[in-house]
Amino acid sequence: MPSPRKPESLVPSSPRSSELAIAEPTLYLPKVEVGRLFGVLLRRGWLVVLGMALAIGAMWYYVKGAPKIYVSTGSVEVSSHAPRVLNIDGLSPEDSKDLEQLRTIERNMGSSALLMRVAKANGLFTAPDFAPPGTSEQGVVAMLAQRTRVELDRGTRVVMLSVEDTDPQRAKRIVESLVSEYDLWIKDRREDLARRAGEGLAKEEEKLRDSMEQAETRLQEFRESHPVPGLEGREGSGPVTDQLGALNSQLTQAKSERLRLEAEYESFKKFDPEDPDSLGGIATTARSEEVLALSRSLQVKELEFSKIKERYLFKHPVFKEAEREVTSLKEDLVEAVRSAGQALEKSYHVALENESKLHGEVDGARTVAIGVEGVRSKFDGLKREADAARELHATVDRRLRETTLASAVAASAIAWAEPPFVPEKASKPAKKILFPLAAFAGMMGGLTLLVGVELKDGRVRDSASAARATGAPLLASLPELQAGREGDMVLLSDPASPTAEAFRRLRAVLLPPPAKPGARTVLFASAVPGEGRSLCAMNYAASLAMQGQRTLLLDGDMRRPGLSREHVRGEFGGLGDYLDGATDPAKACFQTALPNLYLLSSGPMRNDAAELLSGTRFPALLEDAYRWFDAVVIDSPPVLAVSDALAMSRYADRVCLVVRQNASERKNLRKAAELIRSSGGNLVGFVWNELSVRSKGQPAPEPVVPYSHPALSGSGETTGAGSASGESVSPTIT
Structure with a gap:
């Protein structure tokens, strides 16, 4: 047997950090666990299937009882050039050139007034299959509005019409009525407007006719009282006015001629021989044509001379010849301009004298005609008044006649683009849409219920959830045992099983590190x-x-039967009796059928276990045990049931929490881990037990420790197996 280790202080201290725990025990865990999600679907997927089945069944019941709805569609085209026979504001056809007018037509075809006419035309107020009996007219129109759709097709001049109804024939008739009743509605509006406009125009026409007759009467009386020759003619039609008009015409012509000659003469006076283009704006006459011809010749010759300058020197014969020609043309042009100017001056003086004479003759003729001017002015005023009254009366009379024809002119600008047809198949209820939608809604409802049930069920179903709940790493995972083998010592009954290998793996994980060889006490606890x-x-x-x-x-479970409760007779005592000072621990310590394994019984059940464990005899017991044993394994009561495990955990080197699949709850695990750490226990991790939970009627068998007694005696005799080396050992625990 190894030499006894030096006992360490068993006085509770501040919580110790786990040697096996990493900085973040759950850091290695994935954020989304696909396996867990798949497991949830396998366990509770029936909720999703049930939700989909219920939703599809409800939809089938709804579809079976829902009325069949047929949709009849059609379209009308809005013309941009509607007939415009009359030009009366408010009575002309609809203008549909811009988007606002198209929207107006769209809105009018879906208005309540038009729908009221359509309902009356199709007898919808008395149709029991369209609206329930007793429905008001407003209610019928509202139902028709819900079933009617009028929409302008974007980017076109086409208005789409559709009507839903349980009767396919009636749906088609309603679509046709929307167009026909719209035409009649527009026509009725125009007839009403034409009637009101006609009444006002008739009254106005009568007043204007009286005014016209009075004006003509005054004009005739003035004509009879002033028999002036040429009174009704225009200016120049009478003897005096004719002469005055002729003189005025001659004066105007003379004045125009004088102004023309004056402008031409001024142009010649401003002529610059160095700038022949200055005569470009004069009128075309015989004199000006001669001057302009010389000017063009001079320009041509100057152009030629400029080319000669570039080629010859100024003393060259060609240069001199060209220079003489240019000089000669300039002299000829100046002489022609001077001669033309003198001739124009003479003609200008003659025209000025002629104009002066005509002014005198016109003044004399005007003096003669001024006597009859006052009579003519008054006559013209009366005539204008009579003409204005006649024209105004004619305009109003024409409008009045047009108004009477307004009802016969087509005012609608719409025409059928696609006439409606009788629908062959019902469009509602849409089974192809409703059933997938119901299935999707049922699936979402089932998933919602699944999530709710899963969240409400706090049981831990995988090791990752246990690691998150406890904040401790996974030490080992125990596979499920065969039925009836839950209480066996697996390492003896089935040493080659995966469960036995899992315990060997746990032994390797919990092996004390070289730095702390004395850390030999392991306490197994559960929530x-x-x-x-x-x-x-x-x-x-x-x-x-x-x-x-x-x-x-x-x-260590002194509250309920445990490892040694039914296999050790009460006369040998146990842990409770030792803590109470009533027995020696050697009487309660037995050697098991496995060499090197000893069992210390818990003894009779006690209610004062918590008080006994809080004393000093339990740490003293562990200190004595360290002298004779290499390791101490403690089986403690549940953490959340009693406080015994918390009192023992502070004296253990390591605390290992056991978590069973589908038996533990997250909140219990979290609370148990917090209590162990708060009490000073060193929680190093947890063991994941995949053993399935049995029902209450079939409890799993309790673990059995094979033993022989007595293993230890106060006299130091050994009746059990020896140590691992075969020596006879007689430990005495006092």
Whole structure:
């Protein structure tokens, strides 16, 4: 047997950090666990299927009882050039050139007034299959508006019409009535407007006719009282006015001639020989044509001379010849301009004298005609008044006649683009849409219910959830045992099984590090009963014993039957009796059938276990046990049931929490881990127990520790197996 280690202080201290725990035990876990989601779907997928089945069934019931709705469609084209026979404001056809007018037509075809006419035309107010009996006219129109759709097709001049109805024939008739009643409605509006306009025009025409007759009467009386020759003629039609008009015409012509000659003469006076283009604006006459011809010749010759300058020197004969020609042309042009100017001056003086004479003759003729001017002015005023009254009366009379024809002119600018047809198949209820939609809604409802049930069910179903709940890493995972083998010491009954290998893996994980060889006490705890705590403690202790370590398995559950309750007679005492000072622990310590494994019984059940564990005898017991055993494994009561496990965990080197699949709840695990850490326990991790939970009627068998007694005696005799080396050992625990 190894030499006893130096006992360490068993006084509770501040919580110790776990040697096995990493900085973040859940850091390695994925954020989204596909396997867990798949497991949830496998467990509760029936909720989704049930939701889809119920939704599809409800939709089938609805579709079976829902009335069949038929949709009849058609379209009308709005013309941009409607007939415009009359030009009366408010009575002319609709203008549909811009988008606002198209929207107006669209709105009018869906208005309540038009729908009222359509309902009356199709007898919808008395149709029991369209509206329930007793429905008001407003209600029928509202129902028709819900079933009617009028929409302008974007980017076109086409208005789409559609009507839903249970009767396919009536749906087609309603679409046709929308167009026909719209035409009649527009026509009625125009007839009403024409009637009101005609009444006003008739009254106005009568007043204007009286005014016209009075004006003509005054004009005739003035004509009879002033018999002036040429009174009704225009200016120049009478003897005097004719002469005055002729003189005025001659004066105007003379004045125009004088102005023309004056302008031409001024142009010649401003002529610059160096700038022949200055005569470009004069009128075309014989004199000006001669001057202009010389000017063009001079320009041509100057152009030629400029080319000669570039080629010859000024003393060259060609240069001199060209220079003489240019000089000669300039002299000829100046002489022609001078001669033309003198001739124009003479003609200008003659025209000025002629104009002066005509002015005198016109003044004399005007003096003669001024006597009859006053009579003519008054006559013209009366005539204008009579003409204005006649024209105004004619205009109003024409409008009045047009108004009477307004009802016969087509005012609508719409025409059928696609006439409606009788629908052959019902469009509602749309089974191809409703059933997939119901299935989707049922699936979403089932998923919602699934999530709610899963959130409400706090049971831990995988090791990742247990790691998140406890904040501790996974130490080992125990596969499911065969039925009836839940209480076996697996390392003995089936050493080649995956479960036995899992306990060996747990032994390797919990092996004390070289830095702390004395860390030999391992306490197995659980949040609630039935999670496999005793099974793990027994098999872990067996794995240490099989490795050659003298191991003490301490049954610390003094509240209920545990590892040693039904296999050790009460006369040998137990942990409770030792803590109470009533017995020696050697009487309660038995050697098991496995060499190097010893069992310390819990003894009779006690209610004062918490008080006994809070005393000093339990740490003293552990300190004495360290002298004779290489490892101590403690099987503790549930953490949340009683406080015994918390009182023992502070004296253990390591605390290992056992979590059973589908038995533990997240909140219980979180609370148990927090209590262990708060009490000073060193929670190093948890063991995931995949053993399935049995029903209450079929409880799993309790773990059994094979033993022989007595293993230890106060006299130091040894009746059990020896140490791993075969020596006879007689430990005495006092």
